[in-house]
Amino acid sequence: MADKEELYDRDNERDNLIKILLNGRSAAVTAIRGMGKSSLVKASMAHIDKLVWVDLEDVYNSMDLAQQLINGFASQKISGINEKAIELNKVKHKISTGNFSAKNFLDIFFDSHILSDSTVIVIDEITRARMLGSIYNHFMNILYHSVKEGRIQIVIISSEIGALYEALKSKQLPFGNILELIDLKPFDEPTSLNFLYDGLEFYGAKCPKWSISEYYRISEGIPVWLTLSGVRMVEGLCNPNGIYTDDRALKYVLKQIVELSKKEIEMLRLISKRQNMSLAGTHLRRSTNSLIKKGLVVKTSSGLMILDPLMEYMLRNEIL
Numbered sequence: 001m002a003d004k005e006e007l008y009d010r011d012n013e014r015d016n017l018i019k020i021l022l023n024g025r026s027a028a029v030t031a032i033r034g035m036g037k038s039s040l041v042k043a044s045m046a047h048i049d050k051l052v053w054v055d056l057e058d059v060y061n062s063m064d065l066a067q068q069l070i071n072g073f074a075s076q077k078i079s080g081i082n083e084k085a086i087e088l089n090k091v092k093h094k095i096s097t098g099n100f101s102a103k104n105f106l107d108i109f110f111d112s113h114i115l116s117d118s119t120v121i122v123i124d125e126i127t128r129a130r131m132l133g134s135i136y137n138h139f140m141n142i143l144y145h146s147v148k149e150g151r152i153q154i155v156i157i158s159s160e161i162g163a164l165y166e167a168l169k170s171k172q173l174p175f176g177n178i179l180e181l182i183d184l185k186p187f188d189e190p191t192s193l194n195f196l197y198d199g200l201e202f203y204g205a206k207c208p209k210w211s212i213s214e215y216y217r218i219s220e221g222i223p224v225w226l227t228l229s230g231v232r233m234v235e236g237l238c239n240p241n242g243i244y245t246d247d248r249a250l251k252y253v254l255k256q257i258v259e260l261s262k263k264e265i266e267m268l269r270l271i272s273k274r275q276n277m278s279l280a281g282t283h284l285r286r287s288t289n290s291l292i293k294k295g296l297v298v299k300t301s302s303g304l305m306i307l308d309p310l311m312e313y314m315l316r317n318e319i320l
Helices: 011-022 037-042 062-074 081-096 102-111 126-132 134-148 161-168 189-203 209-219 223-234 240-245 247-257 262-272 284-293 309-316
Strands: 026-030 050-055 119-124 153-158 179-183 297-300 303-306
Touching (some): 011 037, 011 153, 011 179, 026 037, 026 161, 037 119, 037 153, 050 062, 062 126, 126 134, 126 153, 126 161, 134 153, 153 161, 161 284, 189 209, 189 223, 209 240, 209 309, 223 240, 240 247, 262 284, 262 297, 262 303, 262 309, 284 297, 303 309
Parallel strands (some): 026 153, 119 153
């Protein structure tokens, strides 16, 4: 787990999340990728005795979901938790042999006496499980009622901003009534420049002031890009434009793009180049809504905008 010192300029958000949990409430933390959501939550958990951390980043089927829930139990050194993980593993085996349903597994997981009002379940990238359809809906239903009845507290994390807001506004399961929202924003210019200068000073590296300022402009204050900018300067790479073809940046952006449909990628290219959306052909609205749900695009007064500046540049200039 991270501690407070591993965060940069997130004290207010950290203190807010700790206060929410100490008051017996639950929270949702959202922002685009690379904003430090998971690091913030990890740094806020020092006072939690019973913590179950479930990572749904790479969940593609009900077996994946079951395994990640088990991993959340098994990773904690708490009396009774590991025993429950063993029990759940046996249930998961029944799912794989067709003798048990994933819905039954979820019922057992949340009915466990291990889960009490002192248990905090963190679910990282929760909306990634949307592809599971009815299993995801059942999961969210159990989660909602477990929190509402005061049996557990949760912190849900999501980069899929649109999908999370949809869940918060749902009339059937109004998560907005039981979760307090923490929406992380990019660092402003003074904070970003201090971040870069502090890093350069710590590592004894130097780059021209114009280079540091340009790295900030390119990053738009997004921590993951500020961090890569700092790493590049420590490596002696003071040319900011080189970040666009840096293998680390390309790999990070490509990981998000390869999961999209051809239509969604085509839409992103058109948006990046400010071209007419009708060129994307049919299913325009469906693709737009999907990109918004995934937190890649947002509607503005002047049209659709890609939220990640490096992704936008790479697509516009055919780097990817």
